[in-house]
Amino acid sequence: MQKKIWITGASSGIGKSLAIKFAENGWKVAISARRVEKLEEICKINKNIHSFPLDVLNIDQCNHTFNKILEKFDNIDKCIFCVGIRDHESEKNLELNKIEKIFKTNFFGNINTISSVYSYYKNKKEGHISVIASIAGYRGLPESGAYSASKSALITFVESLYFDLSKYNVQLSLINPGFINTDMVKNNKYKMPLIMSSDYAARIIYSNIIKNKNFEIHFPKRLSLLMKFLSILPFKLYSKLIKIGSNLINR
Numbered sequence: 001m002q003k004k005i006w007i008t009g010a011s012s013g014i015g016k017s018l019a020i021k022f023a024e025n026g027w028k029v030a031i032s033a034r035r036v037e038k039l040e041e042i043c044k045i046n047k048n049i050h051s052f053p054l055d056v057l058n059i060d061q062c063n064h065t066f067n068k069i070l071e072k073f074d075n076i077d078k079c080i081f082c083v084g085i086r087d088h089e090s091e092k093n094l095e096l097n098k099i100e101k102i103f104k105t106n107f108f109g110n111i112n113t114i115s116s117v118y119s120y121y122k123n124k125k126e127g128h129i130s131v132i133a134s135i136a137g138y139r140g141l142p143e144s145g146a147y148s149a150s151k152s153a154l155i156t157f158v159e160s161l162y163f164d165l166s167k168y169n170v171q172l173s174l175i176n177p178g179f180i181n182t183d184m185v186k187n188n189k190y191k192m193p194l195i196m197s198s199d200y201a202a203r204i205i206y207s208n209i210i211k212n213k214n215f216e217i218h219f220p221k222r223l224s225l226l227m228k229f230l231s232i233l234p235f236k237l238y239s240k241l242i243k244i245g246s247n248l249i250n251r
């Protein structure tokens, strides 16, 4: 039987590449984001892709959208929640309204979609929810307070959920990428080590989700393992090394 997946944050970047990757592999794909015209364009790429526009900040819309997808698809095997925003300028200037928006979108936005599928999978006693956080969520980074904190919160939430949902045979995956060449980073003025295309990132995520061996999917390993190592250091040493690294990438 044809497998079915719901992907949010799918109007561009990693979510879009994932939608195409799953569709090319025969999956029926429901895609969501706010920009309706972008979603429509992606549907034209592959007939397995179907558009379900959504603002994840609206919990009623999340519930309604998931019900609409279920009506059309009958069943959803997996979900990948990819929504995220970032804004370096507002982080630099501590613009509270923008910081609040980053946190609301990256944390509560994804919790809203998780909540919309929660009872469905719990009752079904099977299913697979994946959430994209970031290696920037491992620990505080320069000019990234709201983004890193929102991703840290998301990582902790997904880890907790893993324990709660594994009792019901529901799988959880936490995806922590390094730099990916998407709209989100196109205005970054610093060097982005080991940056990769969203199509390449989608290939890595796809193969890991299909195998479903590890809870955390992190890449590129050279950067994600370095960040993991840095994150366990005492703050004094961590801060020195991060300052050296920031000077190198800002040159």
Ligand SMILES: NC(=O)c1ccc[n+]([C@@H]2O[C@H](COP(=O)([O-])OP(=O)(O)OC[C@H]3O[C@@H](n4cnc5c(N)ncnc54)[C@H](OP(=O)(O)O)[C@@H]3O)[C@@H](O)[C@H]2O)c1
Binding pocket: 008, 009, 010, 011, 012, 013, 014, 015, 032, 033, 034, 035, 036, 038, 054, 055, 056, 057, 082, 083, 084, 085, 105, 109, 132, 133, 134, 135, 176, 177, 178, 179, 180, 181, 182, 183, 184, 185, 198
């Ligand atoms: N690029 C990187 O270097 C990088 C690294 C690590 C992690 N990530 C994470 O990967 C995920 C995907 O990011 P990306 O790099 O692919 O950036 P992107 O191209 O900007 O994608 C972000 C997606 O989120 C959607 N979105 C934003 N706010 C939304 C809302 N309120 N409701 C519904 N959809 C919303 C956007 O669609 P609409 O604007 O159409 O709503 C878009 O589809 C994010 O969680 C990001 O934090 C990215």
